[in-house]
Amino acid sequence: MKIRVVSSKDEITKLGPNERNVHLAFRPSNVDFLELIRVCPRLRTIQVPPSYHKTLSRAIRLFLEMQGITLLEGDVWGHRKDIDEYYIVDEEPIEEIGSLIREGESLEEAAAAIQRKTKLSADLIKYIARSKITA
Numbered sequence: 001m002k003i004r005v006v007s008s009k010d011e012i013t014k015l016g017p018n019e020r021n022v023h024l025a026f027r028p029s030n031v032d033f034l035e036l037i038r039v040c041p042r043l044r045t046i047q048v049p050p051s052y053h054k055t056l057s058r059a060i061r062l063f064l065e066m067q068g069i070t071l072l073e074g075d076v077w078g079h080r081k082d083i084d085e086y087y088i089v090d091e092e093p094i095e096e097i098g099s100l101i102r103e104g105e106s107l108e109e110a111a112a113a114i115q116r117k118t119k120l121s122a123d124l125i126k127y128i129a130r131s132k133i134t135a
Contacts (some may be wrong), residue, residue, distance in 0.1 A: 001089040001128065004048065005076055006036075015039050023047040023076050025086060030060045037067060045127060047072040074121020088130070094120050097129045 053073040076087040100110040111125040
């Protein structure tokens with residue numbers, strides 16, 4: 001899974017229309033979210049750091065939900081934007097999430113187990129697990 005890391009609002013207009021997962025590493029305004037949705041019509045997830053997640057308005061949360069976009073809370077630990085503009089979630093944890101769910105683990109238990117092994121956020125793990133269940 002590739003997550004496009006966006007460090008400033010100036011980068012939003014430079015994104016491609018096929019981006020599906022985006023991490024906003026700056027404090028976005030409601031206008032920034034609207035611009036992001038306009039530029040990336042296939043967007044499925046937006047991840048913001050925990051400190052920013054707490055300050056988002058209820059209106060933008062509802063708007064994203066109505067657009068079918070999942071808002072995730074979390075960081076991209078150890079990512080260096082100067083090396084790569086994408087944060088890559090390795091296949092190994094994704095496969096492990098799928099196998100834990102197939103073995104009957106609850107979503108919370110699977111997320112806790114994977115989070116102990118990796119530095120992935122709980123919201124991202126749960127999103128991956130939900131997509132594995134429906135896939």
